[in-house]
Amino acid sequence: MPGMRGDWLMKKKFFRWRGQSRRLLVQIGSALLTNSHFSGFARGTLYQGSLKRICLPGLNCYSCPGALGSCPIGALQAVASSVSFDVAYYVAGLILLFGLLLGRAICGWFCPFGLVQDLLWRLPVPKLHRMPGDRLLRLLKYAVLFLLVLVLPAALTNAVGMGEPLFCKWICPSGTLFAGLPVVAADGNIRAALGGLFRWKLILLLGLLLLATVVHRPFCKYLCPLGAIYGPLNQISLFRYQVAESCTHCGGCRAVCPMQVEMPQKPNSSECIRCGRCREACPQQAITPEPICRREKRKQACRDA
Amino acid sequence: MKRRGLIWWVLFLFSCCMLCYGLLRGEAAVVLQKATALCLECVGIG
Numbered sequence: 280m281p282g283m284r285g286d287w288l289m290k291k292k293f294f295r296w297r298g299q300s301r302r303l304l305v306q307i308g309s310a311l312l313t314n315s316h317f318s319g320f321a322r323g324t325l326y327q328g329s330l331k332r333i334c335l336p337g338l339n340c341y342s343c344p345g346a347l348g349s350c351p352i353g354a355l356q357a358v359a360s361s362v363s364f365d366v367a368y369y370v371a372g373l374i375l376l377f378g379l380l381l382g383r384a385i386c387g388w389f390c391p392f393g394l395v396q397d398l399l400w401r402l403p404v405p406k407l408h409r410m411p412g413d414r415l416l417r418l419l420k421y422a423v424l425f426l427l428v429l430v431l432p433a434a435l436t437n438a439v440g441m442g443e444p445l446f447c448k449w450i451c452p453s454g455t456l457f458a459g460l461p462v463v464a465a466d467g468n469i470r471a472a473l474g475g476l477f478r479w480k481l482i483l484l485l486g487l488l489l490l491a492t493v494v495h496r497p498f499c500k501y502l503c504p505l506g507a508i509y510g511p512l513n514q515i516s517l518f519r520y521q522v523a524e525s526c527t528h529c530g531g532c533r534a535v536c537p538m539q540v541e542m543p544q545k546p547n548s549s550e551c552i553r554c555g556r557c558r559e560a561c562p563q564q565a566i567t568p569e570p571i572c573r574r575e576k577r578k579q580a581c582r583d584a
Numbered sequence: 585m586k587r588r589g590l591i592w593w594v595l596f597l598f599s600c601c602m603l604c605y606g607l608l609r610g611e612a613a614v615v616l617q618k619a620t621a622l623c624l625e626c627v628g629i630g
Contacts, residue, residue: 369606
């Protein structure tokens with residue numbers, strides 16, 4: 280009886296797929312599911328339903344014609360820069376909740392722009408393991424979060440009391456790719472209104488996409504404010520990794536990690552996006568998700584004993 | 585281990601409180617209003 284559920288799951292094709300194929304399937308599935316207002320792409324119009332009250336966990340622009348939900352970073356700025364409110368409690372609470380449950384696994388499994396970068400990284404071109412100034416550049420995302428998402432949109436307001444979503448306006452490549460390009464392609468009036476800002480955003484997008492072919496997920500590593508929120512929550516989120524004592528410190532996990540995480544020392548580093556490559560590479564199978572419920576903890580203790 | 589669990593529960597309750605407070609004061613309506621209109625900044629018109 281105890282093995283029945285496991286046997287049933289293994290018969291299902293999805294659970295027989297291992298590692299990166301399974302992750303890719305989840306990434307594509309979640310991107311399609313959260314952007315399934317397909318008629319919007321043809322007409323250049325947005326989904327108008329009440330689902331858009333809800334923020335999605337990943338960086339998914341709400342102006343994407345297919346989007347069924349809201350971008351958490353866009354919503355955070357929209358509420359903070361609105362006339363009525365200065366602090367976005369609802370959106371902040373939702374983001375914190377997502378982070379507490381999954382941490383940066385959201386980046387690795389459910390972010391549409393992460394998926395695009397992962398696909399580009401698969402292109403067979405020479406790879407750069409680490410960018411020059413990598414350590415400093417990784418701090419940039421915290422500055423982006425603090426200045427362009429939290430402080431300036433609420434502080435720099437016009438005479439009416441409205442601010443601007445500065446991250447969306449000047450940086451967000453996800454918005455340019457999933458909202459800007461489809462809308463511009465479908466709507467002639469929008470095309471006529473394009474100017475220097477669109478050119479800047481397009482250059483930034485193309486630069487990041489080109490860079491993503493040689494450096495793994497440059498936007499996630501250096502610029503994403505959502506990653507800056509979820510990253511520190513890796514330490515306490517429900518989805519955590521642990522390294523067993525059977526680890527021989529062979530360095531296999533470190534060699535395959537695309538985010539350059541020092542896996543045996545920091546299994547819950549704020550840079551880890553839970554892609555699972557380290558788990559696949561470990562010859563001792565020493566890296567496992569930490570059990571979260573008592574029953575699993577008991578099982579783990581039995582196995583260890 | 586216990587300390588981490590405690591921090592998790594405190595943050596979990598804190599996030600639930602923030603979420604409910606935000607919903608009660610009508611922030612979801614602002615999100616909906618912003619998300620259903622084309623965001624000119626996101627597109628790159630400004």
